[in-house]
Amino acid sequence: MAKEKLIKKAKKYLVAGVDSPVRAFNYVGGDLLVIKKGSGSKVYDHAGKGYIDYVLSWGSLILGHASPKITRDVKKALDSGFSFGTTNIREIELAKAISKAIPVIEKIRFVNSGTEAVMGAIRLARGYTGRDKIIKFRNSYHGHADYLLAKGGSGLATLGIPQSDGVPRDFTKHTIVAPYGDKKSMDKIFTKYDKEIAAVIFEPCGGNYGVTLPDIDFIKYLRVITKKYGALLIADEVITGFRFYFGSLAVKLGVKPDLIILGKIIGGGLPVGAYGGGRRIMNKLAPLGEVYQASTFSGNPVVMQAGLSTLKALRDLRYSYNRPEKLAACLTISLMKEAGRRHIDLKIVRFGSIFSIKFKDKKIFRKFYRGMLRRGIYFAPSEFEANFLSFGHTGKDIDKTIKAAEEVMRDM
Numbered sequence: 482m483a484k485e486k487l488i489k490k491a492k493k494y495l496v497a498g499v500d501s502p503v504r505a506f507n508y509v510g511g512d513l514l515v516i517k518k519g520s521g522s523k524v525y526d527h528a529g530k531g532y533i534d535y536v537l538s539w540g541s542l543i544l545g546h547a548s549p550k551i552t553r554d555v556k557k558a559l560d561s562g563f564s565f566g567t568t569n570i571r572e573i574e575l576a577k578a579i580s581k582a583i584p585v586i587e588k589i590r591f592v593n594s595g596t597e598a599v600m601g602a603i604r605l606a607r608g609y610t611g612r613d614k615i616i617k618f619r620n621s622y623h624g625h626a627d628y629l630l631a632k633g634g635s636g637l638a639t640l641g642i643p644q645s646d647g648v649p650r651d652f653t654k655h656t657i658v659a660p661y662g663d664k665k666s667m668d669k670i671f672t673k674y675d676k677e678i679a680a681v682i683f684e685p686c687g688g689n690y691g692v693t694l695p696d697i698d699f700i701k702y703l704r705v706i707t708k709k710y711g712a713l714l715i716a717d718e719v720i721t722g723f724r725f726y727f728g729s730l731a732v733k734l735g736v737k738p739d740l741i742i743l744g745k746i747i748g749g750g751l752p753v754g755a756y757g758g759g760r761r762i763m764n765k766l767a768p769l770g771e772v773y774q775a776s777t778f779s780g781n782p783v784v785m786q787a788g789l790s791t792l793k794a795l796r797d798l799r800y801s802y803n804r805p806e807k808l809a810a811c812l813t814i815s816l817m818k819e820a821g822r823r824h825i826d827l828k829i830v831r832f833g834s835i836f837s838i839k840f841k842d843k844k845i846f847r848k849f850y851r852g853m854l855r856r857g858i859y860f861a862p863s864e865f866e867a868n869f870l871s872f873g874h875t876g877k878d879i880d881k882t883i884k885a886a887e888e889v890m891r892d893m
């Protein structure tokens with residue numbers, strides 16, 4: 482089917498042609514992408530046009546698309562049935578692999594998305610502490626649960642809406658939105674609400690409002706102040722888990738959170754979320770404890786296999802995490818150089834293998850973006866979303882991307 486026809490059909494039956502707002506490409510204008518297949522660092526549309534993919538299912542595919550080994554293992558799992566709704570060996574093995582890599586996670590609960598994992602972790606924190614209030618940081622994104630759509634980042638920031646319609650005021654009244662990196666305001670909040678605060682939730686490296694570098698000193702302070710007031714510290718590592726190291730970024734930065742939330746990478750591209758922590762806290766979950774959380778598809782064997790095979794591959798690659806990181810460094814340095822040469826105001830923030838791109842204004846970003854996409858480079862379609870490198874990317878991909886950027890910037 483012709484591209485235009487397909488997009489028209491998508492828009493007829495899906496809202497704006499998509500199932501998640503940023504995919505509509507509103508921020509960059511032009512048509513949305515309908516992708517037919519992916520392989521390694523590339524995706525292909527229905528006309529057969531290939532794109533070097535720096536979105537990678539929003540950071541999920543750290544090994545690249547359709548990694549042969551993962552595909553083989555997942556097919557094998559499929560042959561044994563799609564879903565049991567009981568415990569299966571793959572979920573036991575994935576739980577063990579995660580716990581080995583992140584010893585803070587003595588026990589884990591699998592769910593189907595990052596959003597669900599965040600909801601579960603916060604309910605657990607509230608149940609464990611017997612307190613209601615939570616603190617999140619301005620511009621951080623923790624999925625689309627009602628009470629976390631309080632001045633959230635990601636799609637919301639992109640659309641410039643401070644808070645979603647349809648969220649009752651009462652639902653966000655226990656959510657305190659704090660400025661990131663500001664110890665004094667943390668002091669104030671804790672002094673004011675004291676024993677009402679159940680937990681602080683943070684992203685060890687911000688990935689949903691552009692890339693926001695970790696403030697290690699501040700993160701360490703979060704550990705100190707939560708301990709002092711008996712609140713839990715929750716690290717949302719849906720992006721950062723297994724992204725920069727074989728394990729948790731928070732732990733690598735020197736902080737042991739009480740609960741860690743995982744998603745994206747640990748599903749190998751299939752829908753997943755998980756939250757875990759020390760036995761004492763996790764045992765408050767039903768049926769051992771009184772904090773209820775259930776799900777039909779949790780621990781799905783096919784998803785668990787994709788995660789397990791991904792972690793196995795990453796464990797073998799653990800010493801080469803600097804490979805995607807080096808590619809990211811090389812790419813971003815070249816983009817900056819090219820922009821500098823042409824007096825284009827470009828800001829790039831990079832942490833390890835992820836980076837975000839920002840121009841002086843949205844119009845310039847748009848121009849750059851459309852030019853790159855036309856040349857087969859698929860960056861995140863918003864200045865607020867992160868771009869990702871994977872083990873599927875090669876030096877050749879980077880060279881091609883730089884060459885395209887040179888051409889695009891020449892015309893700017």
Ligand SMILES: *Cc1c(COP(=O)(O)O)cnc(C)c1O
Binds near residue numbers: 593599754
């Ligand atoms: C993607 C993301 C989520 C939500 O995960 P979904 O699987 O999209 O529900 C939560 N927190 C962070 C930091 C994320 O990047």
